[in-house]
Amino acid sequence: MPAKIICLANHKGGVCKTTLSVCIADAFAREGLDVLLVDLDPQANATRLVYDFEESPAVTIEKVLDGRESIAAAIVENTHIEGVHLIGSTLKLAVLERQLQQTPFSSTSLVRQKLALVADEYDVIILDTPPALNFLTANALAASDIVMVPIESGSKLSLLGTDDMLEFIKQGRMANPQLKFGGAILTKHDARKKMCKITAGAVRDYYDHVLTASLPSTTDIHKSQAGGQTILQYDRDHNASREIVAIAREIAAIASLPLKEKAGV
Numbered sequence: 001m002p003a004k005i006i007c008l009a010n011h012k013g014g015v016c017k018t019t020l021s022v023c024i025a026d027a028f029a030r031e032g033l034d035v036l037l038v039d040l041d042p043q044a045n046a047t048r049l050v051y052d053f054e055e056s057p058a059v060t061i062e063k064v065l066d067g068r069e070s071i072a073a074a075i076v077e078n079t080h081i082e083g084v085h086l087i088g089s090t091l092k093l094a095v096l097e098r099q100l101q102q103t104p105f106s107s108t109s110l111v112r113q114k115l116a117l118v119a120d121e122y123d124v125i126i127l128d129t130p131p132a133l134n135f136l137t138a139n140a141l142a143a144s145d146i147v148m149v150p151i152e153s154g155s156k157l158s159l160l161g162t163d164d165m166l167e168f169i170k171q172g173r174m175a176n177p178q179l180k181f182g183g184a185i186l187t188k189h190d191a192r193k194k195m196c197k198i199t200a201g202a203v204r205d206y207y208d209h210v211l212t213a214s215l216p217s218t219t220d221i222h223k224s225q226a227g228g229q230t231i232l233q234y235d236r237d238h239n240a241s242r243e244i245v246a247i248a249r250e251i252a253a254i255a256s257l258p259l260k261e262k263a264g265v
C-alpha cells in the first residue's frame, strides 16, 4: 500500500509546524514505520534539524520539482533520526516557487506526481510547509491524505486568519477530494495559564476536530534543537516527548497507519 501523506500547515509563522513534523517523524519511526520527511519550506529548518545546520544535501526538492533530478536521488537515508529519510530544501526553493507561479500550466499536483514515484517505499510521508498560503502549501495539500493544523496556544493572534486557512483547505479539497482535515494541534500549550485555556476553548469552537494531546511549552525543545536532536532523543521521559508520542498515535489512528509497536518506544 502506498504511504499515507500527512502535511502540517498553517500560514502563521512559528506555530511549531517544523518542530512537530520532525518530532512526529521520529515518533512514527520509533513505532516501526518507514518514514519520509519532506521539507517544502525554503527556510529549510527541517533540513537543518535532521540533516545538518550548515550543509545542505547534494540534491534537494527544488531540483526534483524543476525536473533536473529524480526524486530517488534527493532521498537522504542517513539523517539524525533513525528510520527517518529526508528530502531537504534550500532557499533556492523560493526562487523556483516564484518561477512556477508565473509559468502557465504549472501544476499544484507537481509534488503529488513526484511523491507517487516513491510512495510504495514508505508507510508515511510527512510534509513540512512554509508559513504562507502559497504554491508550495497548495502543492502540499494537493498531495496529502491528511492535513493537520498546528496552532499556538495562549496567543490571541493565533486565531486571526483561521478563516483563510480553512478556506485554503476547502480549495485544496477541490484539487484533491481525498484530502481530510485531521485536526488542529495546540502547541506551546500550558494548561495552567488562563490565556491558554481561553485560546484552547476558542480553537475547539472554531475547528471540527482538535487533538486531545497537545505540545507543551518548554525551553527544552530549544535545547534539543540546538544539539540537533528531537525532544524524544534528548529526553524520552520528558512531558513534551510523551505528548508527541500521544499526538503521533492520534494521527496514526486518523490515518489508519499500521503502528508496529516497537519495544522501547
Ligand SMILES: Nc1ncnc2c1ncn2[C@@H]1O[C@H](COP(=O)(O)OP(=O)(O)OP(=O)(O)O)[C@@H](O)[C@H]1O
Binding pocket: 012, 013, 014, 015, 016, 017, 018, 019, 020, 041, 043, 045, 129, 130, 131, 187, 188, 189, 215, 216, 217, 218, 219, 221, 222, 225, 240
Ligand atoms: N513546545 C515548544 N515550546 C517552546 N518553544 C517551542 C516549542 N516548540 C518549538 N518551539 C520554538 O518555537 C519556534 C518556532 O517553532 P517552529 O520552527 O517549529 O515553528 P514553524 O511553525 O515551523 O515556524 P515557521 O512558520 O517559521 O516555519 C522555534 O524557535 C522553536 O524552537
Ligand SMILES: [Mg+2]
Binding pocket: 017, 018, 019, 041, 045, 128, 129, 130
Ligand atoms: Mg517551519
